[in-house]
Each structure stands twice: as structure tokens, then as C-alpha cells.
Amino acid sequence: PSAAKKPPGPNPKQEGSGSYTDFPPLRRKFILSVITIAGFFGPLAGGIYLPALPVLEKEFNASATAINVTVSVFMMTFAFGPLFWSSFADWKGRRPLYLISLAIYILANVLLASVPANYGALVFLRVLQAFGSSSVVSMGAGSVADITEPKKRAFAMSIFLMGPQCGPVLGPVLGGALAEANWRWIFGFLAISGGILWLVIMFYLPETLRARVGGGRIYTERPIFFWPPSISSPLAPSWERGPPPPIPTLKGYWNLFIYPPIGIVTLNTAMLYSTYFAIAVQLPTELSQRYKWGPSGIGAGFLAVGIAMIVGSLLGGRASDWRRARAVKQLPEGTKIDPEFRLVDQIWGVLVCVLGTVLYGWLVDGTKHPAGVLFATFLTGFGMNWVFVTTTAFLTECVAQQAAGAFALGNLLRNPGAAIASVITPTLVVKMGSGWCFTGLALLDLLLVGSAVILLRIKYPGWRAERAAKMQAMKKVGGPGG
Structure with a gap:
């Protein structure tokens, strides 16, 4: 179908053609803060539950x-749920999907905190809880892409990723404290805090999807406080809106x-996260049995890798934006930088992650000083997130009209990989010892992820040109882009 002609007016803002967004700096910071906090709640719901597992065995007689x-x-639900939510968020808007998904999340937590102990109900409500909370990370990445121009996007993404990264680290600490009182308070806390977040989004968070509101100019003419509140998103005049995404x-x-760079970074993300999770599930056992640490000490031990994730994300984002800006200055005026350019420096993060994994295995195997063990986990977390932040920036730039969907796809295999790692790692450690087990994982990362990053560096210009030619041919015959 032919596109409707747009009335005279400003074109959708793009990099290099004036301001990318009409939201003032303070409001952009507020939006980033809210979606970062929202991104914290999904992974938090997974991690906060872990300290209560022994209690639940007795409570449910399981x-x-x-x-x-x-x-x-x-x-598993948290892995596949984002594909559902983000497909509609890239099409219908971020705000309605935030409100609907968080309402499901809150309902699940209220029921988990109040219904009688029944194993079947527990499993069902955990699925419902994961489904509701699975939206926040991918939609948050899409929201960052909506309000941040590409040249600053990696650093903005690194700020946002602090939320999802802190969830698994702080979750066990909070969960342990709440489980001491009553395991139901874990879900009560999630319900209350989720309810507060839902109210903030309902009354203050604007729609950011560029296909609906463009740069957000319509919000400059409205009060910051939304009254009466509405779940639906407003629609800017057609000439202000960005191009619509394809129907999901x-x-x-x-x-x-099957576009090679996206497929490769999806597999790389799964590999590195699985390695981290192999360490994460084994670390409590090692600290308890080898070093005789108690529950509070074990929870505090995760702070090292948590800090590493934040530092790696922030520094990796800054470095990626800096290299991109330097490359732009060296190119002729108007020349675009391919999104894949961000991926070429991932090799440094891979090497640091590999080093940390090997060190962890042998330091634990020899029962060396725990400070060395925690330093090794720091290196692993730092290197992993150096890679993750550039991957996230690439995904949101590569498919700008489907930023949330691309992010969800790029992280699709993370949780299944982590689930497999959590099952097989204890057995491998018993049979091989920690040293050889984690050396083997590190070598897999070096060979598979490292070689994939080098392959991307060499081959991406050809892949990008092939994709551009394919999309141009599809436009000529009236087919959908993809």
C-alpha cells in the first residue's frame, strides 16, 4: 500500500538534523530513572526468591x-516473555504495556503472598510473576533508544542496565532478610514496591515510542502530572511521528x-551469561563449605560482581560512544556509522571475562584467600558487561523501529543458557574439580565468543551491504522491510 502524504511540517528528528528529542534534559533523566528502576524489578523477582528455597521445601512439603x-x-518464562511484550510495545507504545504487564506482576505477587500453600499454585503464580515482570528490561531498552540519539546511546544504555544488573545481586540480600521474618513478605515487598512504581508510571511517565509521539513535542504542551490518568498513549500528528515498525x-x-550479526551477538550473550551463572550458582556452596561463611557473608560476597557489572557497563558504554564519536569526526560529512562498528571492541571484554573465569576456578580449587576469589568474580562480571552494553546499543541502532523487540531477541537465549548452566555445573565441579571445570568454560568462551567477535570485525561490512541491498529490493516490490 502506498504511504499517505504528510502535511508540511518538521521531519522526524534524526541524528545530525537538530535535536533528536523534544523532551527537556531533566525530563529525559526522569524517564531514564523510572525505566531503570522498572528494569530492576524483573531480575529482582528472580533473585530475591532464592534464599527462601529451603524454607519453601518445608512449607510446601516438597x-x-x-x-x-x-x-x-x-x-524460562522470563526468557521468552519479552518477545510477546516488546512486539506490541514497538507497535502500540511503551506506556500501555508497562501498565498492563506490571499490573499482572503485582497481582501475581499479591496472590503469592496470600494464598494457602499449594505447590501447583506456586508454580502457576511464578510463571505469571515472570510473565508480568519480563516486559520491563526489553521495553526499557526501547525507551532509551526512543529518547537518546545514537552518538550518546551506549552510555545511556549503561545507566539503564544498572537496574537489571543490580536485581540479581541485591535480590538475595533482600530476600535473605525478608525470609528471616516470613517467606510471604518477599512477595508482599514486591507487590508493594511494584504498586508504587505502577502509580508513578500511570501519573508521570510519558509515552516515548517515536512511531506514536515522534520526539515528544506533544508532551511539552501538557502538564507533567497526567490527570485524568489514562492507560492509552497519545498520538502526535502524522508528520511528527517516526516511521511505523512492521507488524510483529x-x-x-x-x-x-538470521542476520548474522544479530544471531552472533545473541549466542555470544547466552555463552557469557551462562559462564557467569555457572559461577553464581557455585559461589554460595564454595563460600559456605570451603570458607565457612554464613548466609549474610555469602550475600555480601555477591556485591563484588555486582559492582563489577555496573563499572563494566559504565566504562564500556563510555568507551563505545567515544570510539563512535572519534570515527564520525574522521569520516566525510554526512557519512553514517554502521551499528556493527560498536561490536569490534568487544574482544577486550571477552578476554577479561575469560581471565576472571580461569582465576576463579583455580583460586577456589586451591582454597586461596577469598579476596582473590571475589576479585576473580569481579573480572568476570566486568568483562561480561563490557560486552553486553555494546551489544545492547548495537541492537537498538540496528533495528531502530523495533528496538525493544531486537533487544528481547538478542537476550532470548540468556536464561535458557543460565538454566542449563545451573543444572550441569555442580556435577562438572564434582567430576572435574573447579579448576578444570571453569578453565573449560573459559576456553569455550575464548574459542566461540572470541572467534565470533573477530569474525564480526572482518565480515560485518559485507553483511551490512547485503542486508541493505535486500531491503532496498523489497521496497521496490512493495514488500515489508525486515
Whole structure:
């Protein structure tokens, strides 16, 4: 179908053509703060539950394996749920999907905190909880892309990712304290805090999807406080709106995945996260059995890797934006930088992650000083997030009209990989020892992820040109872009 002609007026803002967004700096910071806090709640719901597992075994009269199923179903739902939410968020808007998904999350937590102890209900409500909370990370990444121009996007993304990264680290600390009082308070806390966040979004968070509001000029003419509140998103005049994304389909996602750079970073993300999770599930056992640490000390031990994730994300984002800005200055005026350019420096993060993994294995194997063990986890977390932040910036730039969907796709295999790692790592450690087990994982990362990053560096110009030619041919015959 032919596109409707737009009335005279400003074109949708793009990099290099004036301001990218009409939201003032203070309001952009507020939006970034809200979506960062929202991004914290999804992973928090997974991590905060872990200290209560032994209590739940007794409460539900279930085996450890049966209770661990409630962890696995959460992780699997959390992995695939974002594809559902983000497909509609890239099409209908961020704000309605935030409100609907968080309402489901709050309801699940209220029921978990109040219904009688029943194993079947626990499994179902954990699935519902994961489904509701799975929206916030991918939609948050899409929102960052909506309000941040590409040249500053990696650093803005690193700020946002602090939320999802702190969830798994602070979750066990909070969960341990709440479980001491009553395990139901874990879900009560999540319901209350989620309710406060829902109210903030309802009354203060504007729509940011560029296909609906463009740069957000319509919000400069409205009060910051929304009254009467509405779940639906406003619609800017057609000449202000960005181009609409294609209607989400499974074929569309598959077409994105088979573009080699997206497929490669999806697999790389899963590999590195699985390595981190292998350490994360084994660390409590090692600190308890080898070093005789108690629950509070074990929880505090995760702070090292948590700080590393934040530092790696911030420095990696800054470095990526700096290299991009330097490359722009060296190119002729008007020349665009390919999104894949951000991926070429990921090799440094891979090397640091590999070094940390090897060190962790052998330091634990020899029962060396725990400070060395925690330093090794720091290196692993730092290197992993150096890679993750550039991957996230790439995904939101590569498919700008489907930023949330691209992010969800890029992280699709993370949780399944982590679930597999959590199952096989204890057995591998028993049979191989920590040193050889984690050396093997590190070598896999070096060979598979490292070689993939080098392959991207060499081959991406050809892949990018091939994709551009394919999309141009599809436009000529009136087909959808993808």
C-alpha cells in the first residue's frame, strides 16, 4: 500500500538534523530513572526468591528438585516473555504495556503472598510473576533508544542496565532478610514496591515510542502530572511521528535472527551469561563449605560482581560512544556509522571475562584467600558487561523501529543458557574439580565468543551491504522491510 502524504511540517528528528528529542534534559533523566528502576524489578523477582528455597521445601512439603522447578519455570518464562511484550510495545507504545504487564506482576505477587500453600499454585503464580515482570528490561531498552540519539546511546544504555544488573545481586540480600521474618513478605515487598512504581508510571511517565509521539513535542504542551490518568498513549500528528515498525510476526523475528550479526551477538550473550551463572550458582556452596561463611557473608560476597557489572557497563558504554564519536569526526560529512562498528571492541571484554573465569576456578580449587576469589568474580562480571552494553546499543541502532523487540531477541537465549548452566555445573565441579571445570568454560568462551567477535570485525561490512541491498529490493516490490 502506498504511504499517505504528510502535511508540511518538521521531519522526524534524526541524528545530525537538530535535536533528536523534544523532551527537556531533566525530563529525559526522569524517564531514564523510572525505566531503570522498572528494569530492576524483573531480575529482582528472580533473585530475591532464592534464599527462601529451603524454607519453601518445608512449607510446601516438597523436595529440593520440586522447588527448583519453580526457579526454572520463572527463568524460562522470563526468557521468552519479552518477545510477546516488546512486539506490541514497538507497535502500540511503551506506556500501555508497562501498565498492563506490571499490573499482572503485582497481582501475581499479591496472590503469592496470600494464598494457602499449594505447590501447583506456586508454580502457576511464578510463571505469571515472570510473565508480568519480563516486559520491563526489553521495553526499557526501547525507551532509551526512543529518547537518546545514537552518538550518546551506549552510555545511556549503561545507566539503564544498572537496574537489571543490580536485581540479581541485591535480590538475595533482600530476600535473605525478608525470609528471616516470613517467606510471604518477599512477595508482599514486591507487590508493594511494584504498586508504587505502577502509580508513578500511570501519573508521570510519558509515552516515548517515536512511531506514536515522534520526539515528544506533544508532551511539552501538557502538564507533567497526567490527570485524568489514562492507560492509552497519545498520538502526535502524522508528520511528527517516526516511521511505523512492521507488524510483529514470528517470521519477522526469524528474519532478524538470521542476520548474522544479530544471531552472533545473541549466542555470544547466552555463552557469557551462562559462564557467569555457572559461577553464581557455585559461589554460595564454595563460600559456605570451603570458607565457612554464613548466609549474610555469602550475600555480601555477591556485591563484588555486582559492582563489577555496573563499572563494566559504565566504562564500556563510555568507551563505545567515544570510539563512535572519534570515527564520525574522521569520516566525510554526512557519512553514517554502521551499528556493527560498536561490536569490534568487544574482544577486550571477552578476554577479561575469560581471565576472571580461569582465576576463579583455580583460586577456589586451591582454597586461596577469598579476596582473590571475589576479585576473580569481579573480572568476570566486568568483562561480561563490557560486552553486553555494546551489544545492547548495537541492537537498538540496528533495528531502530523495533528496538525493544531486537533487544528481547538478542537476550532470548540468556536464561535458557543460565538454566542449563545451573543444572550441569555442580556435577562438572564434582567430576572435574573447579579448576578444570571453569578453565573449560573459559576456553569455550575464548574459542566461540572470541572467534565470533573477530569474525564480526572482518565480515560485518559485507553483511551490512547485503542486508541493505535486500531491503532496498523489497521496497521496490512493495514488500515489508525486515
